[in-house]
Amino acid sequence: MTDINTYEGAPEAEFRDFVALLKPRVMSLVVFTAFVGLLVAPVDVHPFIAFCSVLFIALGGGASGALNMWYDADIDAVMRRTQDRPIPAGRIEGGAALSLGLILAGFAVMMLGLAANWFAAGFLAFTIFFYAVVYTIWLKRWTPQNIVIGGAAGAFPPMIGWACATGGISIESLLMFALIFFWTPPHFWALALFMKSDYHNAKVPMLTVTHGRPATRRHIFAYTLVLAPFAIWLGLTSVGGPVYLAASIVLNALFIHGGWQILRRSEETAVADGYAVEKRVFKLSLYYLFLHFTALLVQHWTGGW
Amino acid sequence: MPLNAEHEIHKRRRSRNVGLGLVLVAFVALVFGLTVVKVQQGDMLEAFDHQPRVSELPGEEPRP
Structure with a gap:
């Protein structure tokens, strides 16, 4: 054995582990529905602004995904479907996921406000709060209606897309x-x-x-x-x-x-x-x-x- | 085995560095693009700047 591994136990994540924290598959649904909401709205948006808006909505969704993975790491470790996620698998520390989620959330909200409008940005902030705090931290482990309320978080993106174009509801x-x-x-x-x-x-x-x-x-x-x-x-x-x-x-x-x-x-x-x-x-x-x-x-x- | 052999851990670290680099480059491009579009649309060309702007002052009557 010529290798000496001095990093025993210390996680050394790859880039894709951080991407996995953002739940790319959930993100694809967010991108699609937000895009449709933005496009069908009666106000025309410049294509590049539309692209940026959808991107920042998706990043906001990714941020709430990271916050969810930070809080739910103990559950994820037990369930077969989620055991391979970066935190339960030991590739990323919980604190890193928390800070990535918080920074990305603030960043996505600010950038959406600058790219589109501040109503849409506030709506995105509310959605992230709703998914990360109301659903993940508060209701998921408490009531069997968790799915119903969590569904609201997934239902906001087309409304945010619409708000990017029209500035309202x-x-x-x-x-x-x-x-x-x-x-x-x-x-x-x-x-x-x-x-x-x-x-x-x-x-x-x-x-x-x-x-x-x-x-x-x-x-x-x-x-x-x-x-x-x-x-x-x-x-x-x-x-x-x-x-x-x-x-x-x-x-x-x-x-x-x-x-x-x-x-x-x-x-x-x-x-x-x-x-x-x-x-x-x-x-x-x-x-x-x-x-x-x-x-x-x-x-x-x-x-x- | 040479001393500068690359460990698998270096590969992981490089993937993080390259990834973050690309994200930053993309962000710069994004902000630049947004700036160009916003300026072309004429949004917020006159921001608040603590003193009356020429365009907001009442027009002066031409003196006889």
């Missing part, structure tokens, strides 16, 4: 919020149905654990019903149009049908076929959101009502 941006807000619970609960033991081991109060799986199935179906009118209503506003409305009706019919199938299944049949329906509905929910926002884009380019 309107019915269209509120409905885009509602679309993501009511979509999140059925999406995550479908996941929780087939990712069985993970949350339980981490002692995170998931609905599947606290109220049982049949109750979770009922909740999923109920939320697909609540979601549909908001999604379709968005099609009747100034950003809607025939393309969006047609896509939305089809997607909501499929999603409600999926929720109904989940509701009607007993745990035995689900175990017997390896949660095939739950997995299918989870995948459908991803397409549901992506295609709704894609339809908004297409509608914007082809002209609305």
